[in-house]
Amino acid sequence: MHWTALDIRADRQRREPLYRQIVAHLREEIRGGRLPPGTRLPPTRILARQLGVTRLTVVNAYAELEADGLVTSHVGRGTFVAGTDGETPVARTWPPSATPGRPATELLDEFFRMARGPGVIAIHSPTALRELVPVKELQRAMAAVLRREGAEAVGYDAPGGYAPLREWLGEHLSEIGIRAAADSIVITAGTQQAIDLVTKLLVQPGDVVFTDSPTYVVVIDLLEARGARIIGVPMDAEGARLDIMETLIVRYRPRLFFTMPTFHNPTGITMSLERRRRLVTLARRHQLPVLEDDVHRDLWFTPPPPPLRALDRHGVVLYASGLTKSLLLGGLRLGFLVVPPEVKRQFVTAKQAADLHTNSLIQRVMDTLLRQGRLERPMVRLRQALQARRDRMVDALEREMPEGIRWTVPEGGYHLWLSLPPGISGVALYRAAIQHGVAVAPGMPFFPDREDRGHARLTFAVESPAAIDQGVRRLATAARQLLRARRPDDSRDLRRPVI
């Protein structure tokens, strides 16, 4: 085998170590192109002899060059100058992410990005109603907790959560019919983490998972990243359609059903009591765990039926909810999960692996606020504000919208759901609306199959009620334009709205 002799000398008089001198020289030669890619360098013992240094000195020099990506060594073949792309990151060779298509949140983000244009009225995504955020209450509780507990409040906590908060929750949940010992409650970093923990424990790659269709968009990404196959259960005005679901269960043997029966995101639909009872029975018969996301329950205008978990006597329903979102404190990331006592230990271990435990300070602060009842008035004010905005939006829709467009009238939460006549795409409405200066969320990313079924999500949780009138007026103009332009064969590729 041949190698390229090097014109190089090691200078023992210089302060720089010998191996570094070799590195510096070779680096310059390689970067300058005088030693082109593929050049074989002398074997270490040859170069050591040539330079009058130990072999280890040359080995070290080559190792450093290799760490810099300038050379590669192959056992039994020698050391070669690497390709010029010495900076090629190994990450490029990682296997592609498990997600088959584009993440649903990324799709939605792209739509949302255009919503930030100047003069665009945003009724696509909830915004904080700033004057209603209980900042003062939070400030006081924070100071009190730090004064009272000091170092204790910022140290490590039990993985399952701060015990007094779990106890408070256990008592409080009985008000909505849930019997749950503190011991079967796990505190999480928001409802989102509760969903993630359930997925981690119950869903393996290749499993089928059912969700409402449409559903909460982040759950689609979460399940796809887990390697699950998602089957959407269509909804009607009473919630997920159990008649269809039973057929699907027999066919797909799902591992989990994720549902949001109360003030559903994105549709605003609330599942009827009758349907809830039937769902619990169905789930029990098929031994199908149900994950109930109840994060919007406190935001009611009309009190909703009891949660699925309250109707469940068989540990078939896992209950996830939040402690901060409905108070516009969602950034504090505090939620919880009610699990059957039999599997509590597994959930605590999974929670510990995820992030050790939820923020100790925030748990203590919310515990203080909840026990002192300091959040009740802010909650009442928020409900009233949301209800007034819901009314205003529904009034505006009735006044402005052309024939053939329908919408839900939610009894709580943030969103309502617009259904377009056959042949009109939700994305087309979104685009036309942006041109008219209003942003809505197209329905497409909320469907597990990303199908455009002619829907849009509108939120009435916006700071200024006046924006609602103006926004709906612009949206109506856009819709009329689309309806006029529709040709009969446009309906070809679009399924009829599900709801």
Place this chain on the structure above:
Amino acid sequence: MHWTALDIRADRQRREPLYRQIVAHLREEIRGGRLPPGTRLPPTRILARQLGVTRLTVVNAYAELEADGLVTSHVGRGTFVAGTDGETPVARTWPPSATPGRPATELLDEFFRMARGPGVIAIHSPTALRELVPVKELQRAMAAVLRREGAEAVGYDAPGGYAPLREWLGEHLSEIGIRAAADSIVITAGTQQAIDLVTKLLVQPGDVVFTDSPTYVVVIDLLEARGARIIGVPMDAEGARLDIMETLIVRYRPRLFFTMPTFHNPTGITMSLERRRRLVTLARRHQLPVLEDDVHRDLWFTPPPPPLRALDRHGVVLYASGLTKSLLLGGLRLGFLVVPPEVKRQFVTAKQAADLHTNSLIQRVMDTLLRQGRLERPMVRLRQALQARRDRMVDALEREMPEGIRWTVPEGGYHLWLSLPPGISGVALYRAAIQHGVAVAPGMPFFPDREDRGHARLTFAVESPAAIDQGVRRLATAARQLLRARRPDDSRDLRRPVI
């Protein structure tokens, strides 16, 4: 098919709906044992005719009984009284957790539980040095952020993290040789979550993952729950043994190497610069992603070598560290991950799925504290306190320990590692120590294979320095007792200590 005729009447005069009357009657009969498990109830049309009600009334009654677990129905066979354990939770039918053995953290917790006995000196696990926790600084920053930003500080944030904090980190990381744009940093809920995200993205069930052996105990559970097979890379005084590792790589084709090269938990060992260079080269040659856990770096007594990530030019090292742990604020759960820009988007999507984003308020508070330099003096004080305790523990060990027992002398962090002579079990030392009134952590749970190789972890991060002298004295008594009792053939089942 036969069924049991029911002695039941529906009373239209009562206010209670007819179906509820049927439910109440049957519930009482079943609970009273008059309708024993397995009893077949009349078909709905038969009972409806008998009672003079519609069939739907009976269907509803049976459905409610089924939801309560009192009856079960089988299509085509009829409705039967269920077993008396109507409360059998579906959770019992869940597949067992993916973890093959007992979680390592559970093993360790069990040892720790006995450490809480009265009069037991605890040198098994770090405790907060209360007077050094920067509570005042935190209090002030918290108030300032809430005053300045109000609702903004508690609302939703970008999944990747609060931009100013990521920018501060990008600048600050250059001090330890890491070039990272804000854009390649993801803020996490502590280092733990950073590790979890990497595992989620890179490791699939069945993959082989390498870790140091011994290693950080929660990582063992995390990887096993993911369905990974863990191979431990033995360590010597310079860190993971790369000579052994290279052979193992060829044999197992691992997906990831998790390592803690600086002030390693549990051993306190710091990987030498030479070894770091070789590790980066090795990883690059084999395209093996390395996850570097650098959470203890700031707790140095002697400045450590640069992180692996600083030596990496090829995106082969993922860097995880914390922002709160080294300040005894670990309960605030704030850490970060530096990832190659090519895969940043995947990490942000995974972070969003995990918990939407890290606590907005805590991110802002830490950003404020870091920019104002308010944490520098507390950090200096903490280092000095830890170093003084390390010295005190090493002095005590030299004074008290019998011949044949060795220990590491860490240059930072919380822990040191005791190695017993062949034939002495770490768990036996733990047990003897408890009897003498001192708690150490046996080495066994820290090894991925849960093998007892004759080690114990001692922590010098304890509140009272005097406890160190007393604790080590008691431990030495326990050790002497074990050494005396040792018979030559005791070494049979115990491997020689690795370190």
